[in-house]
Amino acid sequence: MRDSSPTARCPAHAPADHPAIPSAKTGVLLANLGTPDNHDYWSMRRYLNEFLSDRRVIDYAPWKWQPLLQLVILSKRPFTSGAAYKSIWNVEKDESPLMTITRDQTAAIADSLHATFGDQVMVDFCMRYGNPSTISKVREMVQAGCTRILFFPLYPQYAGATSATANDQFFRALMAETWQPAARTVPAYFEHPEYIEALAQSVETAYAAATDKPEMLVVSYHGMPQRYLMQGDPYHCQCQKTTRLLRERLGWDESSITTTFQSVFGPEEWLKPYTVKEVARLAREDGKKNIAVIAPAFSADCIETLEEINEEIRESFEEAGGEAFTYIPCLNDNPAHISALCSVIRENLKGWIVRPEHRCQVVSI
Template sequence: MFDAKSPTRADAVASCPVHAPSDHPKIPAAKVGILLANLGTPDATDYWSMRRYLNEFLSDRRVIDYSPWLWQPLLQLVILSKRPFSSGAAYRSIWNTEANESPLMTITKEQTSAIHDQLHETYGDSVMVDFCMRYGNPSTKSKVQAMVEAGCTRILFFPLYPHYAGATSATACDQFFRALMEEKWQPAARVVQPYFDDPAYIEALAQSIERAYAAKEDKPDVLVCSYHGVPERYLREGDPYHCQCQKTTRLLKERLGWDDTRITTTFQSRFGPEEWLKPYTVDEVARLAEAGKKKIAVCAPAFSADCIETLEEINEEIRESFEEAGGEDFTYIPCLNADEAHIDALCGTIRANLKGWLD
């Protein structure tokens, strides 16, 4: 497994610049850093760990864009006095107790290790692969610093979100650029664009669904593609997330050779009083059960790795909504995680973005 505490495993030996005086400090050999980024995770499930994590997350103006004068008193005095208890319980239900970390952390380490191994075969010590989290640890700032210290004169920043949203991709990039602002000698930087319609990503999704269906004697009546929701207002303000999610479902349907009756798009994880993108997954699965669709499968194409929203919300809360409405057979299809086809797709995207830097 990738060792997050040893970010310089691809380092070459440091040396003095050519023609430099003998007392010139040694500098690491120049290399390209590939910095993967995901949402984040609490360090533990206790109240204070959860509170620190939730405070950082819910104080992000990209996530909650209400006026701080109104939002912060509500957040600090009401929400953060209660929510860490319920969120901690939810995390404990899925926690990787053996490694003492969240599944998202475990999976991100596995993805990083697999991507490192594949890219190292191509580029050798010219690349350094690591990961960071937008919220919690390891922080974006700490990983940018580590890459600069290891000799990365160029960094390819890769938010692991197939679809662009201001509350995911944009805030990850904000944090990356903030970290660069603190570097005396800034590396050159590139950001990987969303890959929601990349053929290799669609193929990896399709293969995971085909495997899940092949394992079922009674095939699901409907596949529910559940995407993380955002306020409906964001769509009107120009966020392309909704359109990109719809396109992923359409491309997946075409790849599987299905008609519209066998697949649908929904949105989950609503938070706050506003209307969010609809239909809401928790309501739609109940409606399907009541309409006679007693066997369904649910996948989460917007998540590159299983996390609290998939392992707890989909596989527990949304499953319960379906079964209480009369549903009989609920199949959750895991995220692509460190699946070989997924790693190949991510590495293909990385190679395309390294052109001109490493060919």
């Protein structure tokens, strides 16, 4: 998403052959996990190879992990993952829902920020894995005249495998620039009041629309190995706090809401309870026949929500005797969510950018 600022020009007092320089501005670069370009075998293989080769995601020694990945996992998984993506693919736009939603979020945020700051700001998005790449978007922003870039990983809760690896890639992109822009990264916003409010409103809307009020709200977060928590990753604690703040805002007691973790991968123990098992236990042992599931760790609906939660986890609940399953969509481009994200951005732009009407006026003497 390019800006509409004046074209580049030669600096004042510079020789005629000096390269043209665009007017200075501040870039806001949103970042999400990523998406394959298509759901065919080779598109999926390229995407999964990049994703699963990231040492922030899988930290096993390469000599042990790469042969298994290249010879076994990437021979089979592109077929199953491709089928999952195909089931949720945006056929009209020929892209994954994550791409569609992230683009819509970016457009809404750009409109809001431009209304406040005008052409001082340029807003765009990138993906950690796949396209548009972080490196390509940083390059575009520098070429457009961004002397400062605010990098915003769209993960409410910090984790090494999400926020940190997105930041890593941003820093790598900066390393390739001759004239590096000043840079800031946005920290996790898991307890931001507007984010919590947007979550609460989405729950209230879903409950109001339900024929019968769900007996339990399952707050499902993406999982990670238990070992990462022991190594100091704050993700688990930030997830628990998000759930607590959501419960307090809703005014519910602890028996009405529970925290779980999904998307387990590999043989080692991950954060528990596992969502897919817990929803079955709720139906089979606790007699909960009507539940709702929300996924606050995802800023946009994606394969883990549209396919895993709304298909696999729903099936686990129903097979255990559950009757009514409500999936509460991610906040996506909901106006309350866009407002919350813009508030986080404005807070992190302080000292860098001011409203046009607050600029100092130059007076001739």
